[in-house]
Amino acid sequence: MNSTSDPAAADGRPSEITVMIVDDHPMWRDGVARDLAERGFRVVATAPDAPAAVRIATATRPRVVLMDLNLGQTQGVVAISEILEGLPDTRILVLSASGEHQDVLDAVKAGASGYLVKSASITELVTAVQRTAAGSAVFTPGLAGLVLGEFRRVDTGGSGGRGVEQDDPGLRLTERETDVLRLVAKGMTARQIAARLVLSHRTVESHVQNTLRKLHLRNRVELTRYAIERGLTEDP
Incomplete structure (x- = not known):
């Protein structure tokens, strides 16, 4: 090292x-x-x-x-x-x-x-x-992209769809919450996300907390795993 x-x-x-x-x-x-x-x-x-x-x-x-x-x-x-x-x-x-x-x-x-x-x-x-x-x-x-790509392939069954069931709570996220979720799943910090989306750090944290509440998750690790498994990390 x-x-x-x-x-x-x-x-x-x-x-x-x-x-x-x-x-x-x-x-x-x-x-x-x-x-x-x-x-x-x-x-x-x-x-x-x-x-x-x-x-x-x-x-x-x-x-x-x-x-x-x-x-x-x-x-x-x-x-x-x-x-x-x-x-x-x-x-x-x-x-x-x-x-x-x-x-x-x-x-x-x-x-x-x-x-x-x-x-x-x-x-x-x-x-x-x-x-x-x-x-x-x-x-x-480079490894994050491999993981995201594999979970998208598995979850969509190779059909090219998003692999999200109609009753999935992820569908209740706002457009901005989904944008923040994608970037959290890519390993970005709240400050990096704020700079990328031109938001305040406090606003990003608010979106993260709202998303955790809506998805009934406890932390960002669970949030990232949810995003990967549901194919919600694709760029718009």
């Missing part, structure tokens, strides 16, 4: 974010933990494999679990599902050497909030952990 200067604060100060690192390579695991700790994050635990990850996460309740997918006999996707079953408010960010499409899809389907490849710089990693803790979906550039 490249050693570069820290980014400007994203969503949430590092000192307020608890992180757990899961990787079966001790040198990599310890190196990432050291890099994040040096930048102010509270690294509360590390784990070498999936069973340990589930057990230790349950005990330490980190805000973000930074996890590799290749964890020996038990794959990371299993640990993702099991951790989230017991800790639904924890966010899981995959950090993997693999950028294979199927690996990304499997991780997202299991509940991961985002996916970075290990070639990411420390600057990118720090920003990704902060944004993941704040509830954003974060992907290495």
Whole structure:
């Protein structure tokens, strides 16, 4: 991982974010933990494999679990599902050497909030952990488009339709709420969305909260997953 200067604060100060690192390579695991700790994050635990990850996460309740997918006999996707079953408010960010499409899809389907490849710089990693803790979906550039395209294909059955049932609550969203939803699902922050749509930051947050209420969802991760699964992320 490249050693570069820290980014400007994203969503949430590092000192307020608890992180757990899961990787079966001790040198990599310890190196990432050291890099994040040096930048102010509270690294509360590390784990070498999936069973340990589930057990230790349950005990330490980190805000973000930074996890590799290749964890020996038990794959990371299993640990993702099991951790989230017991800790639904924890966010899981995959950090993997693999950028294979199927690996990304499997991780997202299991509940991961985002996916970075290990070639990411420390600057990118720090920003990704902060944004993941704040509830954003974060992907290495190019991977978000793959995920969105695959879910559109599955949900529409290859017919080219939007794949939304007529009684879907997403149909009750206003045009502006739908615009904001698309950009949230692409991993943009509220300030980035405000700049894109020429709105105030407060107005964007209001649209997000209204959308969450209408869809009966709790946070932006669930909102992103809803948008992907319903094919609501297509550009107008």
